[in-house]
Amino acid sequence: MSAATYPSVTLHNVAETAPADWTADGDRLCRVPASVGDDLNDDARERVRHPTHSEVRFVPETDDDEIEVTLSAPERARARVFWGSFQPWQAIEIGPTPETLSLGVPDRLRSLDESVDVGRFDPRVCRIAFERFTPAALHDVRGDCRPPAPDELPDRRYLAYGTSITEGAKASAAHLSYVSRVARNCGLDAVNLACSGSAYCEPALADYVADRDDWDVATFALSVNMANAGFSPSEFRERADYFVNTVADAHPEKPIACVTLFPYYADVAEEGDADVAAAYRDVLRSVVEDSPHDNLSLVAGTDLLSASELTWDVLHPGDGGMESIGDGLARHLETRLD
Template identity: 45%
Template sequence: MRRDGIRFHNVGDSRPVEGRDGRLLQRVPESVRRELNEGAQSRMRHPAGVELRFVPDGSATVTLSTVPGGSAEQGTVRVFWGPIQGPTEVVVGPEPTPIEVSIPESVIDLEPAACEDLPFDPRVCRLQLPGEHRGGPIVYHGVGGDVRPPREDELPDRRYLAYGTSITEGEAALAEHLTYVSQTARRLDADLINLGSCGTAYCDGAMADHIAERDDWDVATLSVSVNMVGTFSPSTFRERAARLIDRVAGANPEKPVVPITIFTNARDVRRSADPEGMCERFRQELREVVAETPHENVHLLEGPELLPTIDGLTTDLVHPSDNAMIAMGETLAAELESLLEDDPRSPPRR
């Protein structure tokens, strides 16, 4: 989405806010959001992986606020210049908050050769919004100053789409760039499309259709889904997962589609957590779905191989903290790179 000379990355729609000026940013179009389960409708308004991107001429000011009444009424917006992390961190709350930026002198002074192989041009300002439980839904109020949206040659050639649970949305990581999907994207020199849905990754038909119909990704991971254990029967999980995979892979036969079984979690290691072995049962259902699919572009990855031990988990023994997120990103990126290299039609690294 583009507006006011800004490219709103990972934003599918913006909506008016009752009683306030500005536009509420959400990750999917409203027509899709309304068809998701009730919890996912809320999660798609949390800006995980959302960035406001532009190239300023001089100084510029972007004004943002959060929606009052949520679980997190303020969050920290971090400024990156292309792949370079800046020192600017601004806490945004319910009152409209200006974020002033200008291209750092160190970036202006860079030798052209130093930028040739970078996925992002360092002149591109990237306001990374706080997703998951690091902040609430964000309202955009406007921009002051002379800005333009980045050109295609100033952005990564590859795009990586990730669907999954709160782990994908990024819970427990201290910042957006530390989530496992962000770490994966960075290692692939790819742009991330984050469709993680905390506690509500139920393989909804509307989400399957939405991912299938998008034309802006080169590889997709479908991490499904610890959210469904104890909420759905294994047979219902199998049916929903099969439809998700069939719909996405069938509509995009030239792109790798990578289902991921449930990551190592408390049900695997606590004596009292899963006496019936339901978590492993769900993994087996997904293995069988992939084994039976007619689509050659579907490639299964095992969650316990990406996260083999509880080392690096938080104390709920479900959500990876920063160290585990980084390790997961390293392993997953290597697996996806191999799949992309095997496909001559996939965009090359710069």
């Protein structure tokens, strides 16, 4: 998104902005339009107003230009300023009082040899990347800068939908989530539409993804949230079938990988319900097998990581688990991408 209010930057993984209710003049970064969010469950409606994997991107007009970007959040929050693929030493902190960052091309990146492999992004693309935990607002951008050009960015986009695992919960930072790892491994630009605790495969979101034409490959990790919320396997089948096939029908040329439930406490804890977990995996497998769309493929979540790679809640992968998922999914997608 390139908002008319901020013509000198690109708002990545931002569908629209809305007034921020914690500050007088900030524009809250929202991943999904309100017109879509209004048709989602209450928790998902709020989650898509969080800036998971959202970024403010710009390129200074010259290496000597300093760009001032003013941000806020309703409570203490972290963001990271990448230059291209080059990671900062530490996160920055923002909070309710608007904070102005002064950003310029780092000295050593100005003098990189042209033969250096700089990764997916041009190193002069500044990327202010937000975490999933807290809403964020943009207030102002000052200085001589412009939105990144297409040849300064990855030429293909990866859209991910799923639960808090897909949002990157329990990863030490957003760039260590499995979605970020898949994007990095495959040379893609990530668009993350996951909904922590509320990924219920809702038709409104399926229709929205189907209507979007700004992505090239997708993964749908479906959906431990529905299992934990008590949706029956038949209810899951109805929603998953609509979600998967609606998107596949609209984009028959784009690879879509459906990921069954990762290992979690239902499989390994005495109080878990392994039968429900198995039924959910079987349902998604049959949805893909019965689909008329050959751009769909299935990945078994149990093949991507082991229970030992989960965090103490025996639900969310730790950093090692995120790495295993990202590497395995990337290998699968590479077989599907031209």
